[in-house]
Amino acid sequence: MEEVFQDIIIKHSDDYIINMGPQHPSTHGVLRFELCLLGETVKYIIPHCGYIHRGIEKMCEKNTYQQIIHLTDRFDYLSAHMNNEAVCLAVENALEVEVPERVKYIRTILAELNRIASHQLWWCAFGMDLGALTTFFYGLRDREYILDIFEESFGSRLLHSFNYPGGLMHDLHPNFQQKVKDFIKYFRKKLPEYDQLLTGNIIFQQRSIGMGYMSKEDAISYGVTGPSGRGSGFKCDVRKHHPYSAYSKVDFKEILYTEGDTFARYKARIDEMWESMNIIEQLIDNIPAGDYTAKMKPIIKLPVGDYFQRVETARGELGCYIVSDGNKNPLRVKFRTPNFSNLFIINKIASGNKIADLVAISGSLDLVIPDIDR
């Protein structure tokens, strides 16, 4: 019990309080940190969220199960495909529908492509937070290749509501396989550039190694998942431990770093890009032929009960909990979003550091603000 109460912040009337955000370039959205400063050192940090709350969970209660899908794009917009997949899998499990093998393979490939695109943008923004503007151009250059593949196959670059309960919206573009193979060939050559530009840089290393230490116990008790948690040695990869879609058929290793600092979280994400490329290469040639959707009724009514499905997004574990009363609308939908849990460890790992290091630490947690507030 004592450990829990260590985190309670005691405010004094003579604290020097300054606000970082809600419109601050390094918070990547509308997030406000209430900082108590002692000179340049941060004494404590209170995150205030809710500036971009749209009430998606409440909106889901008015919509049908097909209409929920496009709302889930809007919380973690950089891993839109995995968010869609969570709802689709929950609905399919509830109806006990067996989706075709082709759908499972395509979903896995798209999820991994989306993960690479998300980590590329994180790499751009993280370098920019630390003052390396060059990384922003090089990361976005490679991300454009993935977005072009997405645009050709399902019409939109970022918020692609491509999943549909029972399968996919429509079939893949005929060029898809060739373009993905070209991209993997291209990106295998370009990813070492990332290491040359930023990973080996002495300024970057001195600002990240040993900074913002998160222990494995902290990561577990705060529920920090994804590459942030795996940087502290917390084995939390849903793809590995609770496989869904085609993840049980591929051979990949869970990236684990035990250092727990900003640099370990950075390395975990860079290694995940390599691992995602391995997964795609194993699947891209073996997409089975068949239908792109299972036979579904036009109006989906889930049986009475509650259903839960979790997937691994680019930032951690996303849970989708649906309570149904037998109607065409859900009674209640709850999303356990990864960024909400990842945010609140910031006081524990960043207090005691300088403000400039707070920027580096919050950048290494890879926060997407609409995912926190939803």
Place this chain on the structure above:
Amino acid sequence: MNIFKYFGEVFGAIRSLWAGMRVTGYYSIRPGKVVTQQYPENRKKLVIADRFKGEVIMKHDSNNQHTCNGCGICELNCPNGSIEIISNKITNAEGKSERIIDKHIYHLSMCTFCSLCIKTCPSNSITWGQDFEHAMFDRNKLTKVLNQPGSSIRKEIKEVKETKEA
């Protein structure tokens, strides 16, 4: 020993900076490898994917005929109410009452591009258009009537349905 360590660190730092500068230098002397496009200038040779979701349009043939019979399924499926259908009931020459579409109103400003309307359309009469330059000075200009003025319904809707299933 200490001084060797000091100079070792200095040279290591310079080497790491040099590795990064080499990458940027490689691209700065090779302008052919630059992938940036100059958007407003290259508008004529811009390639937009066939499936790009620009806006919802209604397919019209050369006789100014479409296949929409105003069933309202797209209006029901739209999550944001961005589609409104105004239809009239008339009696045709055979004496049967028939529903005819008057206006298929589409609010582009409210559309979230989920493509549920297009997926569920039973007569396959609406589709995605590739126009993406939607900036307007007046919001009302984003409200569009999809069926063209003077257009009528094509009679062979059944054939269209069969081709869609096949």
